[in-house]
Amino acid sequence: MMIQQCFGHHPKRKKEAERTGRKLKTIAGRQVRDLERNLSKIALFIYGPRLKRYKSVINQKRSDKNKIYSLHEPDVSCIAKGKAHKKFEFGPKVSVAMLPGSNVTRGVVNFQGNPHDSKTLQATLDHCEKISGKTFERAILDRGYRGRKKMGDTSLLVPGAIRGKTPYEKQKCRKKFRSRAAIEPVKT
Secondary structure, three states: OOOOOOOOOOOHHHHHHEEEEEEEHHHHHHHHHHHHHOOOHHHHHHHHHHHHHHHHHOOOOOOOOOOOOOOOOOOEEEEEEOOOOOOOOOOOOOEEEOOOOOOEEEEEEOOOOOOOOOHHHHHHHHHHHHOOOOOOOHHHHOHHHHHOOEEOOOOEEEOOOOOOOHHHHHHHHHHHHHHHHOOOOOOO
C-alpha cells in the first residue's frame, strides 16, 4: 500500500493513491481502537498519551491548525520555504547570530512554531547581549526581516534598493550583504 501511494500527485496514479491513503487510515484507526480495547488499565495509563497522539494524527485534516508532522517528535513544525525545488522544511525555527568576517557564533535561539523572522530578531539580539555583555550598532539581515530600520540601539541593514548613496557607499553595503549570505553554508 505504501508503494501504491508513491507518486500520488501524478494524474494517472492520483485516484489509486487517494484510495490507498483512505485504506491505510482505516487500518490505523482499527489498530488504535483494538489497542484501546485490549490493553490493561496499567498499560493504558502508560501508553495513553501515545494512543491519544495517534488518534489525533489519524483524525487531522489538511486545513487543521497545530498538526502533528512527526510521531516521535511532536513539536516539529512545517516551515514554507517558497522555493520550487524545496517547498517545505520540517523542524524548529532557529535564529543564528554571527560576527561579520569570521564564523564565530555569537548566539543561537530556538523558537517554537513558525514565527515570522521579524518577531525572532529581538529575542536573538537580547540573547547575544546577555552572552557578550555588548550591544551591537548594526545587524546585517536578509530580506525576511524587512520593515523596521532600527530595533533599540541597533540599526538594521536589509538588502534592497539603496537610494541616496554614492556608488562607493552602495558598494560597501553590497559587500556587507554578501558577507552575511556566506554565513549559511558554513559547516562545523
